[in-house]
Amino acid sequence: MRCNPRYEILFEPVRIGPVTAPNRFYQTPHATGMGHQKPQSGAALRGIKAEGGWGVVSTEYCSIHPSSDDSPFGFLTLWDEDDVRDLARTADAIHAHGSLAAVELWHGGAHTNNRLTREQLLAPSAQPAKFVQPGGARAMDRQDINDFRRWQRQAAIRARRAGFDIVYCYAGHDYLPFQFLSRRTNRRTDEYGGTLENRVRLLREMIEDTKEAVGDSCAVAVRLAVDELHGPHGITHEGEGRDVVEMLAEVPDLWDVNIAGSLGNDSKSSRFSSEGFQEDYVGFVKRLTTKPVVSVGRFTSPDTMADQIRRGVQDFIGAARPSIADPFLPKKVFEGREDEIRECIGCNICRAANNESVPLRCTQNPTVGEEWRRGWHPEQVDAKRSEARVLVVGAGPAGLECALTLGRRGYGVMLAEAANTLGGRVSREATLPGLGAWARVRDHRLHMLTKQARVEIYPGSRLGAEDVLSLGVDHVVLATGSSWRRDGVGASIEMPVDFPASPSILTPDDIFAGAAVIGPVLVYDDEHYFMGGALAEKLRLAGHKVTIVTPLPVVSSWTQMTDEQFFVQKQLMEVGIDLLLSHSLTSATDGIAEFACAYTGRVTWREFGTLVLVTGRIADQALFDALCATTGSGESFPSITRIGDCLAPSSIADAVHSGHKFARCLDQPTEATMPLRERPFYSTGAKPWNALQHVADPVVPSAKSAASRSALGNS
Ligand code: ADP
Ligand code: SF4
Numbered sequence: 001m002r003c004n005p006r007y008e009i010l011f012e013p014v015r016i017g018p019v020t021a022p023n024r025f026y027q028t029p030h031a032t033g034m035g036h037q038k039p040q041s042g043a044a045l046r047g048i049k050a051e052g053g054w055g056v057v058s059t060e061y062c063s064i065h066p067s068s069d070d071s072p073f074g075f076l077t078l079w080d081e082d083d084v085r086d087l088a089r090t091a092d093a094i095h096a097h098g099s100l101a102a103v104e105l106w107h108g109g110a111h112t113n114n115r116l117t118r119e120q121l122l123a124p125s126a127q128p129a130k131f132v133q134p135g136g137a138r139a140m141d142r143q144d145i146n147d148f149r150r151w152q153r154q155a156a157i158r159a160r161r162a163g164f165d166i167v168y169c170y171a172g173h174d175y176l177p178f179q180f181l182s183r184r185t186n187r188r189t190d191e192y193g194g195t196l197e198n199r200v201r202l203l204r205e206m207i208e209d210t211k212e213a214v215g216d217s218c219a220v221a222v223r224l225a226v227d228e229l230h231g232p233h234g235i236t237h238e239g240e241g242r243d244v245v246e247m248l249a250e251v252p253d254l255w256d257v258n259i260a261g262s263l264g265n266d267s268k269s270s271r272f273s274s275e276g277f278q279e280d281y282v283g284f285v286k287r288l289t290t291k292p293v294v295s296v297g298r299f300t301s302p303d304t305m306a307d308q309i310r311r312g313v314q315d316f317i318g319a320a321r322p323s324i325a326d327p328f329l330p331k332k333v334f335e336g337r338e339d340e341i342r343e344c345i346g347c348n349i350c351r352a353a354n355n356e357s358v359p360l361r362c363t364q365n366p367t368v369g370e371e372w373r374r375g376w377h378p379e380q381v382d383a384k385r386s387e388a389r390v391l392v393v394g395a396g397p398a399g400l401e402c403a404l405t406l407g408r409r410g411y412g413v414m415l416a417e418a419a420n421t422l423g424g425r426v427s428r429e430a431t432l433p434g435l436g437a438w439a440r441v442r443d444h445r446l447h448m449l450t451k452q453a454r455v456e457i458y459p460g461s462r463l464g465a466e467d468v469l470s471l472g473v474d475h476v477v478l479a480t481g482s483s484w485r486r487d488g489v490g491a492s493i494e495m496p497v498d499f500p501a502s503p504s505i506l507t508p509d510d511i512f513a514g515a516a517v518i519g520p521v522l523v524y525d526d527e528h529y530f531m532g533g534a535l536a537e538k539l540r541l542a543g544h545k546v547t548i549v550t551p552l553p554v555v556s557s558w559t560q561m562t563d564e565q566f567f568v569q570k571q572l573m574e575v576g577i578d579l580l581l582s583h584s585l586t587s588a589t590d591g592i593a594e595f596a597c598a599y600t601g602r603v604t605w606r607e608f609g610t611l612v613l614v615t616g617r618i619a620d621q622a623l624f625d626a627l628c629a630t631t632g633s634g635e636s637f638p639s640i641t642r643i644g645d646c647l648a649p650s651s652i653a654d655a656v657h658s659g660h661k662f663a664r665c666l667d668q669p670t671e672a673t674m675p676l677r678e679r680p681f682y683s684t685g686a687k688p689w690n691a692l693q694h695v696a697d698p699v700v701p702s703a704k705s706a707a708s709r710s711a712l713g714n715s
Helices: 006-013 039-051 082-094 142-162 174-181 196-214 240-248 302-310 319-323 331-336 349-354 395-410 425-429 437-450 465-470 509-510 530-541 565-574 622-631 652-665
Strands: 015-018 019-021 025-027 056-063 102-107 120-125 135-139 166-171 219-227 254-259 294-295 316-319 389-391 412-418 455-458 476-479 482-484 520-523 546-550 576-582 583-589 594-595 605-607 610-614 617-619 640-643
Touching: 006 025, 006 302, 006 331, 019 102, 039 056, 039 082, 056 166, 056 389, 082 102, 082 142, 102 142, 120 174, 120 465, 142 166, 166 174, 166 196, 196 219, 196 240, 240 331, 254 319, 294 389, 316 319, 389 395, 395 412, 395 455, 395 652, 425 437, 425 652, 437 652, 455 622, 465 622, 476 622, 482 509, 509 530, 509 610, 520 530, 530 546, 530 565, 546 583, 565 576, 622 640
Parallel strands: 025 056, 025 316, 056 102, 102 166, 120 135, 166 219, 219 254, 254 294, 294 316, 389 412, 389 476, 412 455, 476 640, 520 546, 520 610, 546 576
Antiparallel strands: 015 019, 482 617, 583 594, 594 605
């Protein structure tokens, strides 16, 4: 099937310097939490993107030298020949599907850690380290600048040997070349500081050096933050950001532009930004250059994408998160299946994976990060291995995903849901301020279930143990979810608090069920993800006086992992919510709640009309207990398995993954369901990575011609 003519423009080839992209879908660099320690996982992930139709597939940040070491986060390295060998897997996996492979060469300057290598941090001018840690960066002298230029050239040559087609000069996200650009961080008085012309010098030299090194066969891309959102003291899209593009307009082969004082600005969650949110900042770039331009903006709608191209905003549709949520997005558009796109919900759980130094995970796509270690393909599942019939109880994210994946495998499935509406927690949570896009978790699955003839859905069907057993199925999957606790037990309070039963002490479940709320409202958050802050905001917007109290020093602390915490706290303060930080709830009676300071134990109190407890959750396993009591261990009874929040309350992403895993593993031999682990290998030791040692690069055959390499092999 051919694509809708409206979208044909997205499938035009685009020339980038000496190479040509087969279409306009460009997977921009994004972190994976895998990095140099998980090369097979990384190769498989990128290979799947290429298979899904992304015309350009980029790596994550790839260090050019040990003085740029982001350990323990997942970053790539091109420091030596072992790295060339590892990254050749990625380039090969991308080429296997006819796409171009791009590598984001990176030096972090003062914006990294060097915890592993213990090299000194480098910066244009002496300054404290950007990550809060003792110590700082030293100002680069002339020799350092020469070294840096050499490292970039050497890494570019290695990148070409590994098989990459596009090599980046990375001047974004506050990393070293950007630190030279910005007046905030560049206080030099030599020819690399002062005027903008001087501050641009290093980036210009980098591009020219990289072109000289590999420009005959590789395109040289620049990734530039055109606005660092620091106001007039920094780079702005109306000021020096624009001037930089003007000065270098025709020098690189491609411009990859974004906003970024930090990663949180560039990959803003849907709670704080909408599709295409960067256009106001980056829209000017195409008017200043004839070179192709790419940018991002959480694009998931092919209409918006085609519109971006037609209006001349950019030449490529850049995507990181949309390509994670649906690696097959381009192919679905090409085949006229745009209704099947699994749209990113903008929750930033993918960012959390990198911030926690573990492989990528995604709320919408349970297969991401599992391509190599579990062999999961986003579009393919093994056919059923039996005629077993399965009952799934509960149509929240876990139950919906489980039923859908079982259906795709060909199993006969009954999906029973107590409520008249489907979606479980997602349907409730998507009503919170800014979280409307989260409903896509439900809507995508409900839509795809309409295509599964063997899955029957029964809303309004609360099942008891007898009902379940009367259905005579072979497997029962319980996805009955969880409830918020009423006893105060949360992340920091381990012993239950003796609250009186009172209509003024509520949980989030009560609020969603429509319980009366009387002000003033105290929201006590000892869960620390989105619920406390989002509920407080909802109640404030409803006109109540609201105070949020939390035992930690910041609100919604875990949203630091999703790069949202700053925006959450700012938002709560701006709508007029009072904050009481570092205080634990000790008692609540007669409209008075007492709190103890987390450090001194000193007691303070607040009056409340309503106290909302956002603490722990308890699995809803009454049906499981009843079934176990009825069936004992009799062999004629069905297997009973809990998934999602009913097994262990967690994120929506974990619920989806849990449902998916059950469906993938049903009837599979146990050993086939165990994930592989990547192991450290013995280095060839061919080239030590001593910081200042310059060793000529040996010539090895291009990875493109290394036919013996398997694109997705696991050896
Ligand atoms: P998860 O995140 O694990 O998918 P949710 O809480 O979102 O969990 O969804 C659980 C769903 O299970 C809810 O929609 C709830 O109404 C439903 N449910 C709970 N108990 C029963 C039952 N006995 N019969 C049918 N549905 C049930
Ligand atoms: Fe999008 Fe959330 Fe998946 Fe990230 S985790 S790609 S933000 S759906």
